[in-house]
Amino acid sequence: MIVVMKPASTAQQISDVIARVKSDGYDAHLSQGEQHTIIGVVGESPTPLREENYGTMEGVEKVMRISAPYKLASRHFHPHDTLVPLNGSHMGSKKVLIIAGPCSVESREQIIDIACQMKEAGATALRGGAFKPRTSPYSFQGHGEKALQWLAEARERTGLPIVTEVMDTAQVPMVCQYADVLQIGARNMQNFSLLNVVGESQHTILLKRGMSSTVEDLLMSAEYVLSHGNNRVMLCERGIRTFEKATRNTFDVNAIPVLKNLTHLPVIADPSHAVGLWEYVEAIARSAVAAGADGLIVEVHPEPDKAISDGRQSLKPERFKAMVQQVQRIAEAVGRTA
Ligand code: PEP
Ligand code: MN
Secondary structure (H helix, E strand, O other), X not given: OEEEEXXXXXXHHHHHHHHHHHXXXXXXXXXXXXXXXXXXXXXXXXXXXXXXXXXXOOOEEEEEOOOOOOOOOEOXXXXXXXXXXXXXXXXXXXXXXXXXXXXXXXXXXXXXXXHXXXXXXOOOEEEOEOOOOOOOOOOOOOOOHHHHHHHHHHHHHHOOOEEEEOOOHHHHHHHHHHOOEEEEOHHHOOOHXXXXXXXXXXXXXXXXXXXXXXXXXXXXXXXXXXXXXXXXXXXXXXXXXXXXXXXXXXXXXXXXXXXXXXXXXXXXXOHHHHHOXXXXXXXXXXXXXXXXXXXXXXXXXXXXXXXXXXXXXXXXXXXXXXXXXXXXXXXHHOOOEO
């Protein structure tokens, strides 16, 4: 952290700041220029540095944090890529992995049928919502535990691990009984009680970026899970809210290389929610892999016009197969495999 003193600050104010730095257990490095005096705060201490406390001290102009507020998620702290096991492969390895399936689990037959088709198309894991975070309380909310049982049956048939959303702390034990990967949805990215509980669970977590959250917010949320000793966390860029109305969200392709640089955790992309229109999903999927995504999560439905949720952005299985082939070519072009 750096404390910049006002040009008119007094020697007493400067020494008060230095005394505060020392009493917090850090070292103070003083640099006095013609206009400004700058105090660098360095070292380690159990006392957290509170920028706002320093900012209110007499004579202080501004306080700037220079190190990231997240530690366990940071690549600085953990330089090597974290590999998250998934169905005999690893998310975060050279191989680009694809999670696919419907937005919602609609029936036993539906999920088993899609699971078989996803397996054949080369997916690594099956997605499907049992608990759905719908904007309207009158929309379909998911089939709950019954859907989890159908997902488990689909896994038995295909061997594909299950990725499904858990919406609140009370559901965690039940969802853990059936799921291989717990999805934390965009709307719950900052549900800190939920992050604490899934962190304790030690299940693999797929953490989606909140629609109005920054990259740093996402990493701070990952930090909650990691701080419970659960390092099997995959981050997901799923589009953010912008002024643009032509698509459901705006895919923040920047977030992919930025996250790969800032963190050791695998980074995946959800082109379906990012764009919201099936005809653009393949293009966004290609761009995500070209930008360095470790994997994709894609919505697929055999009859999108009959889907209970997100049919508009769901690929038919044939289109999904075509997308997998395109992604394979992009992956090879950027030194990966798929
Ligand atoms: C979903 O995966 O179906 C979903 C609701 O995603 P998000 O939380 O990204 O909106
Ligand atoms: Mn969906």
